[in-house]
Amino acid sequence: MIDLSNIHVTFGKGTPLQKEALKGVNLTIEEGSFVTVIGSNGAGKSTLLGVLAGDVLANEGKVMIGSTDVTRKSTSARAGLVARVFQDPLAGSCGSLSIEENLALATRRGERRGLRSALGPRRREIFRERIAELNLGLENRMKDRMDLLSGGQRQAVSLVMATMAGSDVLLLDEHTAALDPGMAEFIMKLTQRVVSERKLTTLMVTHSMRQALDFGHRTIMLHGGEIILDVSGDSRKDLQVEDLIAMFRKMRGETLDDDALLIG
Amino acid sequence: MLSQIAFWGAVELGLVFAFVAIGVFLAFRVLDFPDLTVDGSFPLGAAVAAVLITVGINPWLAAAAAMVAGAAAGTVTAFLNVRFRILNLLASILTMIALFSVNLRVMGKPNVALINADTMLSPFFGLGLREVYVRPLFVGVLVVIAVIAVWRFLESDAGLAMRATGANPRMSRAQGIDTSWQVYLGLALSNALVALGGALFAQTNGFADVTSGVGTIVVGLAAVIIGETLFGARGILLALIGCVVGSILYRIAIQLALSTDALGLKASDLNLVTAVLVAVALVLPRLRRGASS
Numbered sequence: 001m002i003d004l005s006n007i008h009v010t011f012g013k014g015t016p017l018q019k020e021a022l023k024g025v026n027l028t029i030e031e032g033s034f035v036t037v038i039g040s041n042g043a044g045k046s047t048l049l050g051v052l053a054g055d056v057l058a059n060e061g062k063v064m065i066g067s068t069d070v071t072r073k074s075t076s077a078r079a080g081l082v083a084r085v086f087q088d089p090l091a092g093s094c095g096s097l098s099i100e101e102n103l104a105l106a107t108r109r110g111e112r113r114g115l116r117s118a119l120g121p122r123r124r125e126i127f128r129e130r131i132a133e134l135n136l137g138l139e140n141r142m143k144d145r146m147d148l149l150s151g152g153q154r155q156a157v158s159l160v161m162a163t164m165a166g167s168d169v170l171l172l173d174e175h176t177a178a179l180d181p182g183m184a185e186f187i188m189k190l191t192q193r194v195v196s197e198r199k200l201t202t203l204m205v206t207h208s209m210r211q212a213l214d215f216g217h218r219t220i221m222l223h224g225g226e227i228i229l230d231v232s233g234d235s236r237k238d239l240q241v242e243d244l245i246a247m248f249r250k251m252r253g254e255t256l257d258d259d260a261l262l263i264g
Numbered sequence: 265m266l267s268q269i270a271f272w273g274a275v276e277l278g279l280v281f282a283f284v285a286i287g288v289f290l291a292f293r294v295l296d297f298p299d300l301t302v303d304g305s306f307p308l309g310a311a312v313a314a315v316l317i318t319v320g321i322n323p324w325l326a327a328a329a330a331m332v333a334g335a336a337a338g339t340v341t342a343f344l345n346v347r348f349r350i351l352n353l354l355a356s357i358l359t360m361i362a363l364f365s366v367n368l369r370v371m372g373k374p375n376v377a378l379i380n381a382d383t384m385l386s387p388f389f390g391l392g393l394r395e396v397y398v399r400p401l402f403v404g405v406l407v408v409i410a411v412i413a414v415w416r417f418l419e420s421d422a423g424l425a426m427r428a429t430g431a432n433p434r435m436s437r438a439q440g441i442d443t444s445w446q447v448y449l450g451l452a453l454s455n456a457l458v459a460l461g462g463a464l465f466a467q468t469n470g471f472a473d474v475t476s477g478v479g480t481i482v483v484g485l486a487a488v489i490i491g492e493t494l495f496g497a498r499g500i501l502l503a504l505i506g507c508v509v510g511s512i513l514y515r516i517a518i519q520l521a522l523s524t525d526a527l528g529l530k531a532s533d534l535n536l537v538t539a540v541l542v543a544v545a546l547v548l549p550r551l552r553r554g555a556s557s
């Protein structure tokens with residue numbers, strides 16, 4: 001379960017570039033629920049995920065993951081609760097380490113790391129099996145450096161890494177945005193499978209209205225640091241991509257009006 | 265050509281500096297932290313070991329104390345960088361400069377001689393083997409132990425965390441790795457090894473000198489680069505062996521350059537020769553890459 005209450009985030013407080021990225025966000029997501037997040041550029045989507053991951057500490061408010069108050073916990077201290085896949089395929093793994101070494105890193109996420117060999121025969125076997133499930137032929141390249149893989153392959157491995165260790169929450173920030181359409185589709189199917197198999201509480205930011213409505217149980221739209229739409233159940237089933245686009249237009253129109261007022 | 269004595273002398277010195285090379289490898293390559301502390305922690309190790317041995321402490325204990333001192337020096341650099349966000353290079357220069365004074369304090373004078381003192385090597389001199397062989401053999405055994413220990417560490421869960429920290433700190437934090445702690449640990453380990461090199465240098469050469477640290481970092485880096493040029497990037501164990509081989513080859517090259525009369529070089533030209541060798545070693549891989557692409 002995720003519970004965000006009254007989250008305020010202001011970047012560059014007290015400087016001329018001060019920016020209020022989240023303005024009192026309240027959001028409760030029940031255990032195992034898959035929520036898609038949309039919103040225009042700069043709406044605060046990544047900041048919202050950052051608040052959950054620990055990269056961004058809220059200026060105000062409370063962040064609960066499961067029964068743990070993580071509001072002031074660093075990224076590494078809460079990593080056991082949160083798994084992530086980044087937008088940039090290079091960001092989620094170590095290019096200079098091999099596929100199996102990256103998986104070894106991920107199996108100990110949020111746990112103590114001792115002097116035991118990172119790649120014993122048992123672990124190697126498990127890693128191979130997990131990678132073979134991808135059907136990308138990567139199980140024969142376990143010792144290859146990660147930076148020899150394509151962006152899509154790296155994202156696929158990142159997803160496997162996200163599920164190597166148990167966690168409560170999976171955060172996906174436009175994790176298919178950098179991929180070609182075919183690979184993006186593959187990664188989305190994989191995401192779907194992983195999320196339902198492991199019953200992960202998931203937040204997925206996406207730039208695609210189609211994806212936002214097709215996947216998950218609930219969709220929220222952020223605008224100007226606030227949640228302006230929150231649909232689930234039947235009202236979500238009735239929602240069309242066109243409706244979302246119309247809402248986007250309206251939002252953009254409003255901001256234009258605001259700017260016009262300021263300039264005028 | 266080199267005389268037997270000059271050759272084995274070069275091998276011995278190369279093995280002593282292999283500890284420096286492995287330390288430099290840990291900081292520069294594993295942690296991606298350009299750490300110049302070594303110019304201070306090498307003579308620190310020599311000073312601590314020499315002073316303790318002259319007051320009658322067991323030389324093995326003295327070497328252990330030298331390692332602790334080196335680890336402390338690395339911790340200071342890590343502290344300046346992590347706690348106060350001082351640029352890594354600058355943080356290490358500050359520690360290095362401070363250590364010049366510290367080393368003088370430790371020794372109380374610029375030079376401490378160990379001529380008739382018992383060292384780690386003393387028990388092995390009476391066993392029938394000639395001294396010129398005993399010394400590189402003894403240091404060589406220690407180097408092998410260090411290589412195996414560092415190799416096993418870097419291939420463990422804990423060591424993998426350190427390698428990840430250098431390769432992708434953001435991802436490492438997302439995996440629950442405390443990257444600040446890794447910087448402390450890595451620099452402490454690195455400088456402990458360098459200081460052990462200093463302690464062995466003092467014992468094999470029979471003295472500790474405050475000026476003996478100048479250029480340590482360049483020598484260590486030269487060894488690392490020569491090793492990489494020879495072995496390429498093919499795993500941790502080969503990289504570590506590369507450090508050792510690179511360090512020995514570097515010393516032999518220096519020895520050859522100095523003993524080739526045709527070149528007319530003197531010992532005082534050593535720094536120039538070193539700089540030229542390191543420059544060549546730095547350029548070589550780039551040329552090779554240029555040729556292959």
Ligand SMILES: Nc1ncnc2c1ncn2[C@@H]1O[C@H](COP(=O)(O)OP(=O)(O)O)[C@@H](O)[C@H]1O
Nearest residue numbers: 011012019021040041042043044045046047048
């Ligand atoms: N580290 C930062 N420093 C200053 N401003 C930031 C920072 N991160 C984000 N912002 C600003 O906060 C707002 C929200 O950003 P973000 O959450 O990245 O939006 P998006 O919805 O596009 O992911 C934007 O105006 C952005 O410029």
Ligand SMILES: [Mg+2]
Nearest residue numbers: 045046047173
């Ligand atoms: Mg974003």
